[in-house]
Amino acid sequence: MQEFLADAALFLPVLLRGLGMTLLLTIAALAVSIALGLLWVLMGYSRFAPLRWISRAIINIIRGIPIIVQLFCIYFVLPEWGIDLPPFAAGVFGLGIAYSVYQAENFRGGLSSVDKDLIEAGTMLGMTWPVLMRRVVLPLGIPAALPSLGNTTIMLLKDSSIASTITIAELTRAGQLLAISTFKNGTVYLLIALLYLAASLPMAAGVRALERRFARK
Amino acid sequence: MIRLRGVRKSFGARDVLRDVGFDVAAGEVACLIGPSGSGKSTILRCINGLESHDAGTIEVDGMTVTPQSLPQVRAAVSMVFQRFNLFPHRTALQNIIEGPVHVLGQPLAEATARAMALLERVGMASHAQAFPRHLSGGQQQRVGIARALAMEPRAILLDEPTSALDPERVGEVLKVMRDLADGGMTMIVVTHEIAFAREAADSILFVDNGVIAEQGPAAEFLANPKTDRTRLFLSRVRHPI
Numbered sequence: 154m155q156e157f158l159a160d161a162a163l164f165l166p167v168l169l170r171g172l173g174m175t176l177l178l179t180i181a182a183l184a185v186s187i188a189l190g191l192l193w194v195l196m197g198y199s200r201f202a203p204l205r206w207i208s209r210a211i212i213n214i215i216r217g218i219p220i221i222v223q224l225f226c227i228y229f230v231l232p233e234w235g236i237d238l239p240p241f242a243a244g245v246f247g248l249g250i251a252y253s254v255y256q257a258e259n260f261r262g263g264l265s266s267v268d269k270d271l272i273e274a275g276t277m278l279g280m281t282w283p284v285l286m287r288r289v290v291l292p293l294g295i296p297a298a299l300p301s302l303g304n305t306t307i308m309l310l311k312d313s314s315i316a317s318t319i320t321i322a323e324l325t326r327a328g329q330l331l332a333i334s335t336f337k338n339g340t341v342y343l344l345i346a347l348l349y350l351a352a353s354l355p356m357a358a359g360v361r362a363l364e365r366r367f368a369r370k
Numbered sequence: 371m372i373r374l375r376g377v378r379k380s381f382g383a384r385d386v387l388r389d390v391g392f393d394v395a396a397g398e399v400a401c402l403i404g405p406s407g408s409g410k411s412t413i414l415r416c417i418n419g420l421e422s423h424d425a426g427t428i429e430v431d432g433m434t435v436t437p438q439s440l441p442q443v444r445a446a447v448s449m450v451f452q453r454f455n456l457f458p459h460r461t462a463l464q465n466i467i468e469g470p471v472h473v474l475g476q477p478l479a480e481a482t483a484r485a486m487a488l489l490e491r492v493g494m495a496s497h498a499q500a501f502p503r504h505l506s507g508g509q510q511q512r513v514g515i516a517r518a519l520a521m522e523p524r525a526i527l528l529d530e531p532t533s534a535l536d537p538e539r540v541g542e543v544l545k546v547m548r549d550l551a552d553g554g555m556t557m558i559v560v561t562h563e564i565a566f567a568r569e570a571a572d573s574i575l576f577v578d579n580g581v582i583a584e585q586g587p588a589a590e591f592l593a594n595p596k597t598d599r600t601r602l603f604l605s606r607v608r609h610p611i
Contacts, residue, residue, distance in 0.1 A: 273420055274455035278469035278521060279444040288472055292459050
């Protein structure tokens with residue numbers, strides 16, 4: 154125990170820097186995934202059929218390819234075509250694009266929960282499709298999507314560890330380097346697990362709070 | 371003001387409207403009565419374009435209802451729904467200014483002033499800041515009527531406006547409708563309230579099985595129904611037991 158605490162005191166500053174990078178990566182990728190997810194879902198709701206087909210095709214393609222392969226494509230393959238992203242940007246876009254399909258599904262669930270009667274009320278008032286979206290469907294549908302969006306964020310936090318494979322010094326990678334150089338696998342990976350938990354448990358509490366709030370309405 | 375000729379509508383294999391035709395003049399109050407599933411609500415929904423009709427013509431204020439004319443048609447006729455359909459994320463006042471501000475483009479201050487006057491008119495001014503979930507059914511429906519009026523329509527369509535209310539709350543909504551009728555608003559009301567029809571309606575149309583089975587001036591229609599079917603329907607509505 155003494156030894157564990159001494160090692161922990163030594164390793165924690167490094168691991169906390171890694172956790173900082175993990176959180177930064179998660180938040181940036183979350184923003185990308187939300188923006189793209191919203192784009193896919195709005196395209197999916199479009200009255201212009203080709204936009205709906207494109208949306209469905211993108212979702213099926215992205216969903217069918219493992220995240221790690223997508224990251225490798227962006228980090229190792231795109232440079233061959235002249236698009237050379239630094240590791241962090243590659244990680245943000247890779248995770249963001251991969252997660253956009255789950256976000257699209259979250260938003261689709263939220264938007265489709267909006268009462269058809271309210272859409273009729275807006276239509277009756279003469280609202281065009283964009284106004285109806287902006288004034289009725291999105292303000293009611295997005296809050297309804299928040300709990301599942303929170304769950305997806307927790308998954309994203311954990312899957313950000315995949316970015317360790319493209320040299321980003323986030324929590325998992327920082328830990329791997331420590332473990333390799335010190336051979337203290339037990340201590341290092343226990344600390345890593347605890348740090349991921351410390352970040353995800355507050356998020357889970359936030360999701361439950363959101364769920365309670367919408368159950369009450 | 372509103373004219374239907376040979377209107378047909380089917381949902382799949384089911385013919386809901388089979389050759390519906392009638393006229394409602396400006397300032398006239400017409401009540402549509404008839405059994406459930408006879409097509410009354412569908413008639414209103416076709417007039418305002420919430421449903422498209424398959425055949426026949428519908429004219430509103432001189433405009434023929436087509437997909438292209440819907441924006442103008444909806445500016446001319448507002449609708450009040452059976453289940454109110456107020457926006458739950460907006461207050462009573464915000465529900466009313468929603469159309470004027472975001473569809474008609476009125477300045478917020480002007481729309482708010484007019485909305486407050488309308489809330490006053492339906493007896494809801496003290497609830498302007500309340501959200502729909504904190505209002506009773508009758509109160510929500512009065513806000514629904516104010517929301518329809520805020521669009522300054524030439525006519526209002528009311529689809530069973532009192533059917534979802536507690537019996538005690540029906541009167542307050544009927545009174546608002548009565549005031550509207552007395553004020554000269556053109557109205558088509560789908561209703562089972564025969565007393566309202568007798569007092570406020572100019573004409574009554576009996577819808578049965580997708581056609582206008584009988585129509586006439588309200589007093590005459592109720593006193594001397596011409597067909598057995600109408601007589602049977604009226605007696606069942608008046609004497610349910």
